[in-house]
Amino acid sequence: MLDSVRYRYHSIRRRVRRVERREVRDLRSWLEDTENLLHLTALVIVPFLIGVVTWLSNVSPIVSFLVYPPLASGAYTLFADPEGRYSSPRKFVGGMTAGAICGWIALEVSARFWYPTTPEQFHVHAGAAALGIFLTGVATWGLSLEEPTAFSTALLVLVTGAERLTYVGGIVVSSLLIAGVFLLWRRNVYHERARYLFRSTQSDDQILVPIRDDTDESVVLFAARLASAHDAGKIVLMRTVRSETIEETAAALEATDGEAITEDREESSEPVTELAEERLTEEQLQDLERLQDRITSVVDVPCEFVVAVEDESAGETVLSTAKAENCDLIVCGYETEEEDPSPFVRTILNGNTDAVVFRSSNGRTEWERILVMVRTSGELANAMLDFAHRLIPGDGTVSACTCVSQQRDRRMAEITLENLIESFPNPIETRVATGSVEKFLERNTSLYDLAVIGASTDRGAVSRFVSTPTFERIQAVDCDLAIVHRG
Structure with a gap:
């Protein structure tokens, strides 16, 4: 009976602590505005x-x-x-x-x-x-x-x-x-207040980078520069292996080396699968080590490796691996299917982990002029400006811009931008444009190396249904594009 009471007490205590942590996070997010x-x-x-x-x-x-x-x-x-x-x-x-x-x-x-x-x-x-x-x-x-x-x-x-x-x-x-x-x-x-309240200045240090078949090198260097801005920063390079690939490799090994495997191992089925996993892991690690050499030659940042089995969708595997590896930010490349974001990208941008989806235009690996498009002040805008400052060199420039539909909204937009940039020590240029975000980006992105926009996941489902997220409406821009999601 005492064991039952003790278990119930600890269960209630853990539940209360989870509620307290969630409320503290919500309050902190609210105060970022x-x-x-x-x-x-x-x-x-x-x-x-x-x-x-x-x-x-x-x-x-x-x-x-x-x-x-x-x-x-x-x-x-x-x-x-x-x-x-x-x-x-x-x-x-x-x-x-x-x-x-x-x-x-x-x-x-x-x-x-x-x-x-x-x-x-x-x-x-x-x-x-x-x-x-x-x-x-x-x-x-x-x-x-x-x-x-x-x-x-x-x-x-x-x-x-x-x-x-x-x-x-x-x-x-x-x-x-x-x-x-x-x-x-x-x-x-x-x-x-940035030091005490802004989550992005105290986290987003351990960055998970899923390496897929079409991942551009600029995506990895983008993540490396983000991580190198913090003393505790590091990147975790991730490869996935589908369970079907493991089964096919195991079958091939058993067909070609079955007798040798049987002599070395006691059983016949599971050891073959383990050997297949080991060989596939070694192959993936060799690729990751070559990529690490390229990264460290450009950016001084620690790298770790992880190879995960992809039993579910690729996006869900990345999200679960980020949680298991204690990574607080995911950086991946932009993928499309019939000119729309792929299911992998949509899964990452709807997960509970912070994410940046990077869309490269010309393979650039350094960004000296960065444009940050903000809709309102708050946690997402603070994170985007913080990422921009982590990327630029000492002589780089960051511009914060917001778009208004009517001229009478200009003054309130200027106040919003002023409140937003005050918390950052480095100077930030502010711009208020009249018109849509897409038109503004089409006219001005040639002046910048990188544009940072939100993924609109802070909006409600109804709002996103009525108005498609901005990054989906942008067809072509003359600079790199970073889409930021707060989990």
Whole structure:
């Protein structure tokens, strides 16, 4: 009974761990989209900071409760758009402080020259409000401290009554606190999000390359350059042998060397099959070793070999071998049947393992100008840009492009590209084109060595049925093509 309870306990524990790992992966994938990360940050950090300021106002007379409105809106502006025009700690602190001081000056001037008495709390003279906004605009413009919340602090000082100095001091203290937290977050978290969140920068090191009869050498060198970009990178060259081939070889051996085999081995059927497997494996390994020599002469990357029996479809055999060999990326050549992707390619692009299907145009083995076509920000776009940076030499260039159907969508596309490229240390050119992806590639691929596009497997089945994946609609381009799938 105790054994049964113990088994059930460990079974439930393993199941819970699998669920936890899956949820962590899903959350990490969700956070790879910069917009999602910024929204989550604004929802978590801004309320926390306002809570801290509230606590300070309760325990110290320095911080007035009137600083809450400009601080809340200003903090949200910082964390929701950390690279925007108003997301500067200097502008945040200086602009809010300048606004508060300008409002104080406007109140003193209006009380001395326009109005016989100082207005009571929560009662503001129109002239003082107009003068405060005018002075704030002049001061922030002249000092390059333009900040929307500066105008809010300028107006709120008009209702502080006798607590004007306390209000200005509270603005300085609380804005410095929020600006300091923002600076640390932007430098150590936001700018380093690729290291913490992007799966492609921490994985895709062990690359499985299935070598088929028509596999081009450029496919293998493409995989080798991807692997060599990481210290732990290596490639696993794979050959498959069909079970029918093993049976035919065993039959041929038995027909020609049957007596010798019977003398050396105790049984007659299984040992012949084993000998056939050994001979076929040796032949495949010799081919792989020759290919390894060619790879290492160009790229310094470790190579391993694996020969698998193909009992099922070729694609399923590759996927199961990738799992067995602990490979996190598959790189294979592009194959067609009647101008459509072959069943092998479709199986690889629908598997649970990351994959890149490489379509060579002229046998190129180095890529210095790479075009990355992105549809939206997120895990797939990050992976494609990361692959591009792993391929190019030091003086190479990477361009990120997205296509929009209408001109009014251009601004949002530019913001998407800007958020996308910020996480990469190397410079990336951005382009926004109006029209279809196919037309853009037909016009511009001659300017590049490689174009990287998504396999559209992140879209739903209905979406893919209504709109055929882009790579299937591309008939001919003047550069190599890499089709990326995230498993």
